[in-house]
Amino acid sequence: MIDIEKPIEHYFRLANIFYGQANIYESEGDLQKAYIYYLRLCTLGVEDIKKHPSYNNEKYFSDVNKIENICLNSLDAMERIDPILKQKEKEGTFINQNSLLNWVAEQQMLNFNTEKAQRETKADGKNLSIQTDEVAKNIKKLAFSNYNIIDNPESNSFRQLYLPSNIFNIFHKLAHENTIRNLETCGILSGTLANNKLTVTHLVIPKQTSTSDSCTTTNETELFFYQTKKNLLTLGWIHTHPTQSCFMSSVDLHTHCSYQLMLPEAIAIVLAPRHTVNKGAFQITNSGLQVISNCRNPNMFHPHENEDSLYKDLMTQKVLQSKN
CATH class of the missing domain: 3.40.140.10 (Cytidine Deaminase, domain 2)
Structure with missing residues (x-):
């Protein structure tokens, strides 16, 4: 959820924190946590951040573009991870199986807006058009994968x-x-x-x-x-x-x-x-x-x-x- 009282830079930093942690977890083979952080990033970068009053401020177009790019990278990562997690659930090989919670993305209020989001500005003399509908549609498809996964790794077990x-x-x-x-x-x-x-x-x-x-x-x-x-x-x-x-x-x-x-x-x-x-x-x-x-x-x-x-x-x- 977005707090409009906070500067939008706060959410740019948060997106980068999610992305960095997701990359680390994926590189270490902890795909459950990696998937959660990629999904959090995409929820923030594709839907939530649009609610901030500074989102359409030309001053932040470059930052928003960077966030949308890492959302695309996160989508690719989730598509890699998704079948592996499904297979692990099928085989019953999730780590810490007893601590897993049944997780359904609908409960996370992932109501992605699939309408085309376009803004045009100048970048190096050329028109820059940023579209997020592809990310939203594909994330929505992945988010509603119905398998067991840790809901919130921090709230249930602090690192x-x-x-x-x-x-x-x-x-x-x-x-x-x-x-x-x-x-x-x-x-x-x-x-x-x-x-x-x-x-x-x-x-x-x-x-x-x-x-x-x-x-x-x-x-x-x-x-x-x-x-x-x-x-x-x-x-x-x-x-x-x-x-x-x-x-x-x-x-x-x-x-x-x-x-x-x-x-x-x-x-x-x-x-x-x-x-x-x-x-x-x-x-x-x-x-x-x-x-x-x-x-x-x-x-x-x-x-x-x-x-x-x-x-x-x-x-x-x-x-x-x-x-x-």
């Missing part, structure tokens, strides 16, 4: 996320100059997906502006290109509270909501150097995601009812995996 054990000390040192000036610092936790495990491998410090209680990145496009070049996923973010204790503020919750909606395992790390409990790794709960994603309060800092119950500290629950 393990490995975090370098020294990341807290590294970021503490990087942020020190800002901390002594009472300025927040933020960084992006980037990493890889392999064998159904997520591993933080890079700590990226983007260009940013800071105050004592907020931090905002200023060139997300540059960050996106860097991660794309190195085939990195965004696995979460890390920031300091130079004057406050270790918790998730309302601003933090809204910021992290976007991360976690794109990747359910995404984490938010908070360092509060001047407090005894000086570090935490947080995730928003399922009920918290509903509250935050539906919140339309325009004020930067604002309370949410039962705010402490909207998120959980993974460090106290000992669910994070350290990797030296």
